[in-house]
Amino acid sequence: MNMLDCIVIGGGPSGLSASLTLGRARRNIALFDDGTNRNKVTHESHGFITRDGIKPQAFKEIGLKELENYPSISYFNTTITEIIKDTSNESYIVTTKDGQQFSTEKIILATGIQEMFSIQNVRNYYGKSLFSCPYCDGWELRDKPLVVMADKEERALHMAKLIYNWSKDLVVVTNGLELSNEGVQELQKCNIKIKSEPIKNLIGEDGYLQKIEFVTGETITRSGGFVIPSFYRPNQFAEILGCEIQDNGAVVTDGVGRTTQKNIYIAGETETSGPSSLIISAADGNRAAVSVNTDLTMERFGLQA
Template structure:
């Protein structure tokens, strides 16, 4: 059975960037990709120098092609279903959905996060006319009549104030959540209307939002907007590998990708279970890979 220097679990920008750095460092590495990248529903990616407006799948295809230039790098189109520590040999055993077992010295967790929305209908519009990141998609929605859909006071205030930079034509939908009077007054002073009714349905065509129907019967015209989802890690690998967490649920690291569990590293959105940008996640991957390579170097020199 082959032994790898490092196995990268997750082929988002963090995992891809880390694998490239490790390949260039002549490390034997395989990256697992099961095609569940969170940005796969997005039509364009923004904020990454030289790749402005690129489709996420094209970005990924380019990265995969670059990885194939390095003979010590391999790509596994499988899902990791189990990770175990072989304490006797100080190695890790990884089992895939194809019932294969891989042995590795180091593991980089870059499996990212996934969204949960307050309304199931949001999925139909997410990535086309409803988004979660104004820095990523605010420019494309500038000056349009937009909706802010959120259910938590802190999230509502933060997102509304932020999006106001791109469009002054905003309406807040709290889906049954009551806002403090001061918040409502602050919004109304900026001519931002607030609907606290439960949302009955979203209407539109081919992912393009046209209106929001409320339980009260009102149907409010909107052509796009921003939502505040909750995020979760799609697996329990960090827990199973005894990584320590902070009080907010973030995985504790040294700031350079090393977790508190020896041999386990983290990069990208997985660390804090919070959304990030393409360019920041890629930088995280590069940083974690540098730590992995240095640790392997010191172990073997």
């Protein structure tokens, strides 16, 4: 196997950005992606200047097309199943689900995160009328009758206050959680309604929410809103490779993508284990790639002099 300079795992904005930066630095790299980007359920992506409102798949296709300008970049549409460290030279052997193997000096983990929902039926509406990020989708839902669904008080209060800027017609639904008196008072002073009964069902058509039904039989009419999921990494590569992880799930780095494991770098939502915007994830990918290229340069300069 020929030794690659770097393998980038994940073709979201951070992985695409990292690949572009390394390709322009004339590094021999491979980008692996299996199409599981969590924003693929969204019809439009927002907040990325010059690309506001673009479909996520179109954004990705533009990024991949740009990478074709750089001959040192190879792209593989497949899943990485195993990463093994070669302790003899501190390189890594990466194996795909179809049995291909690649050897690389450095790895950028950019596989992102995925959502988990505690409320039944949310995925039928997620990406069309229910969203998790008001900065991404709040403008499109402005002034509509909205719901905030959260089963933890801190999250419910934070999101409700945030969404109130886009719509004053707001109901907070806690799916069985009773808010504290202080929390109730905070919301009620802005006339934000609270429903603490457990949710029985979400009702709507073709992904567009119409009503929320509670176990009591009561229903409320809502045309969309925001739900706060939990997030997890779809793989354990950071843990398996020995990267230090904080108590909150974030990977410990030097601030520019280097993890506590030599030659392992990380970017985007994979690093924080929390949601991020396209533009911030892309910036993270650029920073990690610059760190990779800087380290390769310093490690080889003395040998070439």
